[in-house]
Amino acid sequence: MPRRFYTLDVFTDVALAGNPLAVVIDAAGLDDATMQRIAREFNLSETVFVLPPANAVNSAALRIFTPYRELPFAGHPTVGTAVLLAHLLARDLLATQDLRVVLEEKIGEVVCVARHRQGQAMAAYLTLPRLPERLGDAPAPEALAQDLGLETADIGFRNHVPSLYGAGTPNLFVPVATLDAIARAKPDRKLWGADGGPAVYLYCPEVVRPGSDYHARMFASGWGVFEDPATGSAVAAFAGVIMAFEAPPDSEHMHIIEQGFEMGRPSLISLGLDIQGGALRWATVGGSAVIVSEGTLHL
Helix, strand or coil: CEEEEEEEEECCCCCCCCEEEEEECCCCCCCHHHHHHHHHHHCCCCEEEEECCCCCCCCEEEEEECCCCEECCCHHHHHHHHHHHHHHHCHHHHCCCCEEEEEEECCEEEEEEEECCCCCCEEEEEECCCCCEEEECCCCHHHHHHHHCCCHHHECECCECCEEEECCCEEEEEEECCHHHHHHCCHHHCCCCHHHCCEEEEEECCCCCCCCCEEEEEEEHHHCEEEECCCHHHHHHHHHHHHHHCCCCCEEEEEEEEECHHHCCCEEEEEEEEEECCEEEEEEEEEEEEEEEEEEEEC
16 A cells, blocks of 8 residues: 655754654554554654544644654654644645644644744644653763763763653753763763663753754664654753753743754754743743655555
8 A cells, every 4th residue: 555755854944954754644554563664664763653633633643663662752753743744734824824733642642833934944843741750860970971981070060960851751861061072972882762761862051053052962772763863852851951950930931952963963952941930831842844755655
């Protein structure tokens, strides 16, 4: 049966940057094993399979696979698929207004807004279906430095120390003092994310691009992702890191996280926070996406 697919570059407004994504539009009838094999065939960080929604008022149901495993939630697949579905199903409306897209994922319903932006790349923003939570204690800086090929002095800045947070998937957040140090980190020293463990997300207060707030890298070789160019689910959980170590005042805040620069895939991820009474009330993750290719799977 022929099945349409598209590829997009997500968290970028130009092709051949950002994080590549494959989206299989006609996924009905595919079993889990076949979806996993297709994801390995594409061999991208994630591949999305679009299915009819359980609730007819929603836009679609999604299954999200890395080359090695299924994920309950992921940011760049959600953002990219929201952009693609808005473009395919309501292109004329998107040309004049923002569109609400609701996607059913393993984590639950994820509400997205596909943005109308005249003369600019398409974009979408998701509201976190689950606020970040602390998942336990992080390893000691000395152990992390050894696992990452860094010096202990490279780990930490200001009051930031390693921490473990999740907003659908677990992430080990490692603050790194400088751009030089984060560039020296070695993804292959450990099988990050294996056996249900967390991926590792390195972040740094020095940035490459003016206007960014943090520079980041993400390693998850245990998921089949040696290094990820842009990781929306980790940025979702990073809201918990910001709340823990920066204590931003009550207001709405926007942070730009740059990622993928060491890979030649520069990506910009927007993290929006709404803080009331010293607590995180809601958060959004989003950015631009561009369609790169389309084709047919003959399966």
